[in-house]
Amino acid sequence: MTDNTMTDRHTLHSFDEDIKALSDEIINLSEQVANELQQALSALRAGDHAAAERVVESDHLADALQDKINAHTTRALTRQQPLARDLRAILAASRIAPHLERIGDYAKNTAKRTQRLSQPIDAELAGRFHWMGTRIISMLHRVTDAYVKQDAQLANVAWTDDAELDAVYAGLFKYLLQAMCADSRRVADGSQLLFIAKGLERAGDHVTDIAEEVHLMVTGSPLSGPRPKVDEMGTTTSPRI
C-alpha cells in the first residue's frame, strides 16, 4: 500500500457495512423498546386496556430484532475475524441486544398487568410512574447515544442516573405498601402495581448494564467501582456481585 494515512474506514468495504448494520439494528431495537415503554406507561396512566393490548402484541418485533442481531454478530465474527475495537464493538452489540429485549419484556409485562387492574390509578401514582418511565426512557436514549457516538462519558452518566431511579422506586414501594395496609380492598391492584414498579426498576438496571457494555466497548476495560444500590427498604447495599 502506498498510502500510509490511517483512515477510519476498513480496507474491506464489507467490514464497514457489517459494523454499520449492527449499529443500526441496535438503534432500531432501542427505539422499539423505548416506544413500548412509552406506550405501556401511557396505557397505565389512562387505564386504556386496548392500548395495553397493542403493546403486548408489538413486543414480538423486539424479539425478532434481537434474533437478527444475533445472526449478524455471528456472521461478522466469522467473516471478518475482528480484533481490538472492532471485536469489542461486535461483542458489545451481541451483549446489548438481550438487555434491550428484556426491557421490552418489562414493557410488555407492564401492559399485561395494566389489563388486570380493576380501576385506573390515582393521580399520585400516575405521577410517580410517569416520573420513573420518563427517567428510564431518557436513560435509554442517553446510552443509545453513547453507543452511537462511542462516548464513554455519556455512558457513565446513565450509570449514575440509575441511583436516583432506585430511590424513587423505593419511595413508590413504601407508598404502595402503606396504601395496601390502609385499605385491604386495594391489595389486588396494589400487588399488580408493585410488580409493575419492580419491573420498571429492573428495566433501569438493564439500562445500566448497557451503559457498562458501552464503556467496555469504548475503553476496553470494565466500568470499575461498585454501583451504589438502594433497595426497597431504603438501605444502601454493597456492590453488585
Added chain:
Amino acid sequence: MMTTAPGLVPSNAVPFVNGDVRRAIGRSQRIDIVFAAGGLFALIIAFGLLFTLLADLATDGLGRIDYDFLTDFPSRRPAGAGMLSAWVGTSLVMLVTAVLAMPLGVAAGLYLEEYAPKNWVTALIEINVSNLAGVPSIVYGLLALGFFVYGLGLGQSILVAGMVLALLILPVVIVATREAVRSIPREMKEGAYALGAEEWQVMWHYILPFARPGILTGAIIGLSRAIGEAAPLITIGALAFIAFLPPVPFTGDPPAGLFDWLMSDFTVMPIQMFNWISRPQAGFHINAAATGVLLMAMTLAMNAVAILIRFRLRRHSRT
C-alpha cells in the same frame, strides 16, 4: 457474445463487438503461422546441411574403418595407413588437458564466484576471462611455442599439448563453474549457513555437490572442443608422421619413468586428418574421412557422457 449493428456502438467504446475482435485474433494467428513456418524452414536448412555433411563423411569414411585401420601406424601407402598413433595421441593429450584444466578452472571459478571481493580488480578479471574464450586458438599455440616449448624447455611434447589445450578451454570451465555455482538456490546456501557452517564447509558439502553436474557438463563441452583443435598443436610442433607410440603412461621406473610419456613426440587425429587430406592420393582422402567419422563419434560419445552425468546427478539432487 452479443452482436450489435456497427452504428449503435460509440466509436471510443471498447471493441467488444464480434467482428473487430475476430479480425484481430485472425491477424495474430496468421503472424504466428508465418513465424512458425519461417523457424521450421531455417531449422530444416541448418540441420539439412549438417546432416548432409555428416552423411557425406560417413559414406566416404565408414567403410574404411576396420581393425587394421585402428591399429596400424601411418604409412606412405594409403591402404596400409592406420591411425593408431593419432588416436592414442589424442587420448593422452585429452588426459593431460583434463587433468590440468579441471582443477584450475573449477578452483578459479569458485574463487571468483564465492571468495573474491566485489571490487574493480575482480571485475577486470571477470571481463578478461570472457575475452580469453574468444582468443584465436592459434594464438595460444604461439604462446605455447614461445613460453612452454622454448622458454621452459619442455619440447614438442604431449605435456605442452595438454597445457595449451587446457589454456584454451580454461575459460569454458571457469564460466561453467561460475554459472553452476550461481544457480544454487539462495535458500539452500542460507540453510547451510544458518546451521553454523563455515564457508569452506558450505563450499565443500553443499555448493560443490550441487554444482557438480553443471561443472562436469562444462568440462566435457570444453574437452570436446579441444579434441578437434589442430592449429595450436601444429604450431607447437605436433608431427603428422609418427610411426611410434609414446611410452605407456605410468609404467617404467619411478619417478622419471612414470611420466616420461609426457615428454614424448606425438600426433593427434585432427593433424593426421589434415596431413592425409593434403596428399593427392584419393585413398588418403578416404582415410581422412574415416578419421573424421571417428573424431565425430568420439565427440558425440563425450557429449552423451556429459548428458548422462548431468541426468544422473540431477536426479540425485532435485531442486
Added chain:
Amino acid sequence: MQMQNTVMQKPVAVGREMMNDTSIKPENRPVAGPDTALRAEVRDLSFWYGGTQALKSVNLPIADKKITAVIGPSGCGKSTLLRCFNRMHDLYPGNRYAGAITLFPEGDNIVGARVDPVLMRLRVGMVFQKPNPFSRSIYENVAAGLYVRGVRKRAVVDEVVETALRKAALWDEVKDRLHGSAYDLSGGQQQRLCIARALAPNPEILLLDEPTSALDPIATAKIEELLAQLCEGVTIVIVTHNMQQATRISAFTAYMLMGEMVEYGDTDIVFTSPSDKRTEDYITGRFG
C-alpha cells in the same frame, strides 16, 4: 556502542531493568513485565542495507522459553530484524549493524563487530519461509547441524536425530524411511523436517520466518501445535503475516512499522486493546 562480552546478568528479572532504564525514552521502553526472565534483549538496534536504513533504534526484549511474535506490514523490517539474530546479513556485502542484541546469561552481543557470526549461528537456529531441505536423506538433513560441528559418532547422531524428529512431531511418519530423500515428503512434512534440523543442535533461540505461509491450513495447524509444545525447551521468535496465528501461539507480540518498533506487549493486550493507534489501525484492517 559498547559491546558487552563479559559474563553478566542471570536471565532473571531482567525485564525490570529494562523498565527502569532511563537511557531509553519512556514511550519506547518495551515492557515485558518486571519478573519475566529474558533470553535476549535487542537494544537500540539499527541496520543499514548499504545506504538505506532498514532498522531504526529497535528495542525488544525476548522472553525466555516463550514465543515472541513480530508482526507488521510488508517492508516494515521484521524479517530484517529476525535475520540480525543469526547474522544472516553478513553473507551479503555492504550491510552494517549498530546497537546490540544481547544474549543472556553470558551477555554476548550477537551483532558485535568482533563477534564471530559462525559462533552465533551455532547458538541460534532458523527456519525459513519456504521449506528448504537439503538434497539428501531425511536422516542426513537432521544430522547436518551435527556434522557441521564435527559430531560424527553414529550412536550419538542416531539419538539426536530421533529426538529432534520426535520433537518436530515427524518421527512416526518417517521412522521407516529415514534414508529416503527429503524431497519425497509433503510441504508440511518438509517444513517440520527443517524445524527438526534446526532443533537438532539444541539452539538457545529458534527463529522462524513466516514458517507456515506456504502451507495449507492443516499443515499450518500441525506446526502451530508443535511450536506451542516446543517453547518449553527453546525460546522462539516468529515473524508472521497471519495475525490470528500470532494470537494463537505467542505470549508476546511486537508490531513494527517502517523499521521502527511501534508497540510491544502481552499478545492478548496488543490484539484486544493496543495502546498505539498505528497498531490498532494495522490489526483492524484500517491500514492504508
